[in-house]
Amino acid sequence: MLRTKICPYSIRTVYENKYMGAYMIENIIKIENVKYKYEKESNDYALNGISLEIKQGEFTAIIGHNGSGKSTLAKLINSILLPTEGKIYVKGMDTSDDSKLWDIRQAAGMVFQNPDNQLVATIVEEDIAFGPENQGVEPSEIRKRVDDALNTVGMYEYRKRPPHMLSGGQKQRIAIAGILALNSDCIVLDEPTAMLDPSGRREVMDTLKKLNKAGKTILLITHYMDEAVQADRVVIIDKGGIKLDGTPKEVFRNIDEIKKFGLDVPQVTELAQELVKEGINIPTDIIDVKELVDLLCQ
Amino acid sequence: MSIKAENIKYIYSEGTPFRTVALDNISIEVKEGDFLGIIGHTGSGKSTLIQLFNGLEKPTEGKIIVDEITVGEDKKLLSKVRQTVGLVFQYPEYQLFEETVAKDVAFGPMNLKLPQDEIDKRVRESLELVGFNFNKIKDASPFDLSGGQKRRVAIAGVLAMKPNYLVLDEPTAGLDPAGRNDLFEKIKTLHKKANVTVILVSHSMEDIAKLVNRVIVLYKGKIHMEGTPKEIYSQAEELREIGLGVPQVAEIVNELRSRGFNIRTDILTVEEAKEEILKEVRKRNV
Amino acid sequence: MFKNLTIGQHYPVESPVHELDPRVKIIMTFVFIISLFLIESFITYLVVGLFLALAIKVSKVPIKFVIKGLKPILMIIVITFIINLLMTPGKIIFQIGFIKITEEGIRQAGFMAIRLTLLIMGTSLLTLTTSPIILTDGIESLLNPFKRFGLPAHELAMMMTIALRFIPTLMEETEKIMKAQKSRGADFESGNIMSRAKNLVPLLVPLFISAFRRADELAMAMEARCYRGGENRTRMRQLKISKGDFVASGIFIVYFAAIIMIKIW
Numbered sequence: 001m002l003r004t005k006i007c008p009y010s011i012r013t014v015y016e017n018k019y020m021g022a023y024m025i026e027n028i029i030k031i032e033n034v035k036y037k038y039e040k041e042s043n044d045y046a047l048n049g050i051s052l053e054i055k056q057g058e059f060t061a062i063i064g065h066n067g068s069g070k071s072t073l074a075k076l077i078n079s080i081l082l083p084t085e086g087k088i089y090v091k092g093m094d095t096s097d098d099s100k101l102w103d104i105r106q107a108a109g110m111v112f113q114n115p116d117n118q119l120v121a122t123i124v125e126e127d128i129a130f131g132p133e134n135q136g137v138e139p140s141e142i143r144k145r146v147d148d149a150l151n152t153v154g155m156y157e158y159r160k161r162p163p164h165m166l167s168g169g170q171k172q173r174i175a176i177a178g179i180l181a182l183n184s185d186c187i188v189l190d191e192p193t194a195m196l197d198p199s200g201r202r203e204v205m206d207t208l209k210k211l212n213k214a215g216k217t218i219l220l221i222t223h224y225m226d227e228a229v230q231a232d233r234v235v236i237i238d239k240g241g242i243k244l245d246g247t248p249k250e251v252f253r254n255i256d257e258i259k260k261f262g263l264d265v266p267q268v269t270e271l272a273q274e275l276v277k278e279g280i281n282i283p284t285d286i287i288d289v290k291e292l293v294d295l296l297c298q
Numbered sequence: 299m300s301i302k303a304e305n306i307k308y309i310y311s312e313g314t315p316f317r318t319v320a321l322d323n324i325s326i327e328v329k330e331g332d333f334l335g336i337i338g339h340t341g342s343g344k345s346t347l348i349q350l351f352n353g354l355e356k357p358t359e360g361k362i363i364v365d366e367i368t369v370g371e372d373k374k375l376l377s378k379v380r381q382t383v384g385l386v387f388q389y390p391e392y393q394l395f396e397e398t399v400a401k402d403v404a405f406g407p408m409n410l411k412l413p414q415d416e417i418d419k420r421v422r423e424s425l426e427l428v429g430f431n432f433n434k435i436k437d438a439s440p441f442d443l444s445g446g447q448k449r450r451v452a453i454a455g456v457l458a459m460k461p462n463y464l465v466l467d468e469p470t471a472g473l474d475p476a477g478r479n480d481l482f483e484k485i486k487t488l489h490k491k492a493n494v495t496v497i498l499v500s501h502s503m504e505d506i507a508k509l510v511n512r513v514i515v516l517y518k519g520k521i522h523m524e525g526t527p528k529e530i531y532s533q534a535e536e537l538r539e540i541g542l543g544v545p546q547v548a549e550i551v552n553e554l555r556s557r558g559f560n561i562r563t564d565i566l567t568v569e570e571a572k573e574e575i576l577k578e579v580r581k582r583n584v
Numbered sequence: 585m586f587k588n589l590t591i592g593q594h595y596p597v598e599s600p601v602h603e604l605d606p607r608v609k610i611i612m613t614f615v616f617i618i619s620l621f622l623i624e625s626f627i628t629y630l631v632v633g634l635f636l637a638l639a640i641k642v643s644k645v646p647i648k649f650v651i652k653g654l655k656p657i658l659m660i661i662v663i664t665f666i667i668n669l670l671m672t673p674g675k676i677i678f679q680i681g682f683i684k685i686t687e688e689g690i691r692q693a694g695f696m697a698i699r700l701t702l703l704i705m706g707t708s709l710l711t712l713t714t715s716p717i718i719l720t721d722g723i724e725s726l727l728n729p730f731k732r733f734g735l736p737a738h739e740l741a742m743m744m745t746i747a748l749r750f751i752p753t754l755m756e757e758t759e760k761i762m763k764a765q766k767s768r769g770a771d772f773e774s775g776n777i778m779s780r781a782k783n784l785v786p787l788l789v790p791l792f793i794s795a796f797r798r799a800d801e802l803a804m805a806m807e808a809r810c811y812r813g814g815e816n817r818t819r820m821r822q823l824k825i826s827k828g829d830f831v832a833s834g835i836f837i838v839y840f841a842a843i844i845m846i847k848i849w
């Protein structure tokens with residue numbers, strides 16, 4: 001069931017919400033036994049009993065092939081979709097509670113795949129202002145947030161440009177800045193790099209790592225392994241369920257299993273395991289090029 | 299028979315402040331039977347170059363010769379050129395428009411004004427070439443298919459023109475690893491079975507290294523490197539510097555070499571890397 | 585094919601005209617258009633022409649840009665001129681067969697051509713000196729008082745912004761689809777009107793599908809960024825009337841008063 005467009009009884013100020021964040025909630029996102037199907041009558045569950053907890057400040061990568069249900073999960077967290085069964089809590093707020101809708105969307109900002117279809121305004125800085133304008137923030141405060149966000153993503157010199165003149169990577173950085181201006185604690189990104197070239201992908205990943213260091217919780221949905229290895233935690237979803245969950249090292253050592261899910265594995269891990277099979281004495285959970293090289297050169 | 303580009307220069311927006319030299323002094327030849335890869339990042343001129351091949355754009359200077367026809371010299375031959383050089387754009391699924399898959403694939407042959415039985419034959423052949431069961435797929439609406447399937451239908455639509463050369467611009471963009479591997483497999487079969495000369499355009503070495511037998515690297519509108527995948531691979535560092543994707547194996551090999559490991563740099567696969575590393579490690583331990 | 589299109593083209597330089605409040609500029613342009621239709625003498629048009637020339641001079645927009653705005657409607661001006669020339673009854677000056685040229689016809693045709701030319705040049709000056717987004721802000725602010733009569737001022741402005749944002753994207757997309765279909769042997773350039781219209785199907789169907797997909801995704805992205813209509817919404821940029829606006833308004837009032845005076849005489 002899709003959220004009804006505009007919710008009439010939820011005009012709360014964002015300031016209230018700011019103080020709510022003052023006491024730390026350790027699990028910023030809590031997913032409890034969530035099931036979801038797109039059609040009422042069908043028995044086809046896009047998500048089939050998922051439970052997941054995301055800690056504040058954590059950088060989590062969710063990977064899975066197309067149709068594994070990973071994008072559905074993102075939309076559920078942002079309350080664009082509501083679970084068929086189970087509950088999702090964002091900063092303690094139930095996503096099916098209509099009165100909390102805007103607070104949830106503010107708390108967990110979302111970046112989508114197609115950079116062209118999420119920028120609203122004809123000028124970069126106007127676009128970043130869009131979120132806080134919707135929240136009814138004071139004009140001077142919006143200005144400040146917009147400038148801060150532009151500086152954080154390194155796009156300040158481009159603030160007067162029209163978005164269609166920017167590269168894909170730059171557009172996605174603007175989309176991220178738009179979420180920063182909402183003062184979201186958590187950023188959920190649904191395959192933000194799928195339509196980018198290698199340098200655009202690098203730009204986006206560098207920006208995300210920087211934001212994570214500054215304390216933002218990042219939930220990155222992707223199918224690129226080289227991006228997932230840069231996260232603190234990797235969750236693999238297949239056929240609507242969680243199959244593997246752990247640090248990149250813990251997850252990627254299961255090469256054969258991951259390949260069965262139709263996903264790639266980091267070549268460095270594969271190489272390391274091949275070498276182990278040949279009797280070389282190195283660990284099987286290497287995910288970093290430098291780590292492997294260091295071990296081999298000893 | 300070949301596609302020949304002779305001293306090509308292409309300038310955008312000549313006479314305005316936005317003037318850009320997209321291609322500068324490009325000369326290449328793609329011979330029949332080739333499997334060529336063109337790599338370069340966004341804005342390197344690769345998309346412009348392939349549009350010159352089938353006469354969608356005209357070079358500012360120089361000429362393109364497709365199977366002895368100089369492109370653009372005789373307007374009447376332009377449709378012949380477009381039929382000879384089949385061009386599959388990035389995200390080609392967005393060009394589908396007919397009610398059924400079969401009708402959409404028939405669009406090209408219909409424009410060639412072929413007899414109906416020839417059209418039907420080609421539609422069937424092309425759909426089978428990209429791995430479909432013709433009878434199952436022919437009446438489906440293209441808009442009900444999955445992303446990867448739509449893309450294969452779009453490719454079949456170009457194949458139905460029976461091109462001698464098939465140019466694919468980022469054919470796997472946006473597909474997941476399984477979809478990507480599947481499509482590359484199909485392209486490989488095309489090259490082998492249907493005897494089509496294939497030109498693959500990409501921004502990543504990783505995708506095309508295992509398929510093609512020659513690579514051209516475009517950078518800022520010029521040919522920056524040219525050679526076999528192995529030769530190009532051995533310069534992984536340089537590829538990275540000009541904003542291109544380099545597979546991890548190349549990174550590992552380069553890093554090892556810089557640390558005094560005696561290892562070949564023209565390694566393409568994990569398997570090869572393993573063999574080479576084992577050789578060296580065993581030598582050291584003896 | 586679409587590269588020469590100049591809808592609402594903005595010429596970004598710094599000038600006193602650029603800095604005026606968009607609301608002041610919109611009202612002035614509106615009144616300017618009204619003044620054009622009050623005039624009934626060639627000498628007064630000369631005054632208007634001089635006033636407009638002065639405004640263009642102050643705006644630092646090269647005159648050729650303003651004239652370029654006339655190109656797309658040149659045909660309309662010519663047709664209006666000919667219709668007025670041939671259809672106005674009055675004192676016949678000369679006649680070939682059934683074609684009669686009258687004195688009133690020449691006058692009327694001349695007036696219409698001059699009016700249209702000045703009208704387009706005047707409105708071009710507005711769009712050339714005001715960026716689309718500021719123009720939209722101005723329109724929204726001017727329409728706001730009409731909200732109580734049920735006019736959706738905010739929604740109209742938002743629609744305009746989104747349209748402006750997506751015009752370049754859709755143009756690019758049109759060109760891309762066109763090239764893709766041309767690669768499959770499509771012909772968009774020859775044939776009679778009927779077959780040409782039919783040939784557009786392979787272009788229009790994908791374009792519509794893509795536009796709907798974009799609209800859908802954009803709506804979702806806007807909701808995710810807490811968009812809930814114009815209620816309680818603030819704006820980062822505030823429109824402010826400054827000294828320059830008073831000066832410009834003063835000059836304009838003198839101009840309009842002069843036109844009215846000439847009219848009454």
